[in-house]
Amino acid sequence: MAAIRTNWQNIRQYIWLVGGLLCLVIAVIFWAVTDTKELVTVENPIEETQVQIQPEKVAATAHLGALMDEVRPLEMTTRVVTAGNHDAEFRGTKFFQxxxxxxxxxxxxxxxxxxxxxxxxxxxDRKNFIYFRLSGENQTEQYVLAYGLFKTDDQAKAQLQQLNLKLPASIHPQSIQFEKYSALVNDLGADEMASANKLYEVKLKSAPLPVVDETVLAQAKSALSSLTNSSGANNETTKTTITRRDASGKVVDVQKSNSTTQTSSGTKESSGAATEKKPIEHEVSDPFN
Known part of the structure; x- marks a missing residue:
């Protein structure tokens, strides 16, 4: 009886084992049939996040005080004068404007x-020739030679047909408008520099010396000598004596002084007077005695 039970248990275990294997095989077949799509690999790229840096706004002032005298502001409108000697045909910004x-x-x-x-x-004949310099951020430095100044394009083309300059075959002249190159010209023309440095000519003429009349000069000398003789003064001497006395009437001190005065001879009218006059004596007494 025990042997029959053991056999039955073994049969049941084999049945479960075979059933499990069949289920596994069926599952593998089902997965193989249904999984027909290719494996797609999805990659998620790592995005680099850039940090946005906002510059700090700095308050600017138009006047910096004392620095305005030491550090002068940069003037971007200043025109450039190229180094070198330009010919008279060189033109600049003023001509283009x-x-x-x-x-x-x-x-x-x-x-x-x-x-x-x-x-x-x-x-x-260099009368109608002009040339100018082209320069800029995206422009290489070049010099352009041009001919004439015309109001319209037709006039320029008509003159171009009449020119006989014997240029090489590789050069093809063409008519252009000055406005095309006005933004690329930033120089002082030779006409501007000539007007700023004008030379003035000073003409000196010989001036004749005045002719001196000897007779007039002699008359002037004689008149001057007669005037000095007529205005000659005679010397008049005045003698002054100062006597000081005490209370009893005795002479204490005597001071003498001489003074000379000039008197005009015209004011004296004395026909029989002597040529020499005696000095006039004045005695001054002390009023306190």
Missing amino acids: ENKKAWTIELFKASNEDVIQSFLQKQA
Whole structure:
């Protein structure tokens, strides 16, 4: 009886084992059938967060007090005068402002000013030639040679057909308006510098010396001598004696002084008077005695 029970238990265990294996196989088959999509890898990139730094606003004042005299403010509107000797045909900002709407013939461009100066020296008539310098942040420094000043584009093109400058075949002149280059020109032209440093000519003429009349000079000398003789003064001497006496009438002190005065001879009318007069004596007594 016990053996039959043991066999039955073994059979039950085998049945459960086989059932579990069958369930496992069915689950694997079902997973293989249903899982037809490819595995997609999703990557989440790490975003770098940039810290936004806000600059602190600093209150600025227009007047810095004593620093205004020591550190002068930077003037951004100051025009630049390029170093070197420019020819009389060099033009600057003032010329472009006055002729902004006018047209001209652009002959060629050069990076060196000497090229344009040597070309101008070979020309017999340099009256209508001008040249200027182009410069800026995004502009390389260049010198442009132009010809003429015209009101319209048609006039510039008509003059271009008549020019005979014998330029190389690689150079193609064209008509342009000055307004095209006005923002790239920031120089002082030769015409402005010439007006600021004007030279004035001083003409000196010889002035003739006045002719002296000897007769008039002799008359003046004689009149002067007669005037001095007529106004000659005679000397008159005055003798003064000061006598001091005491209470009893005795002479205590005697002081004498001489004084000379000039009197005009015209005021004296004495025909029979002597030429020499005796000195006049004045005696002064002490009024307290």
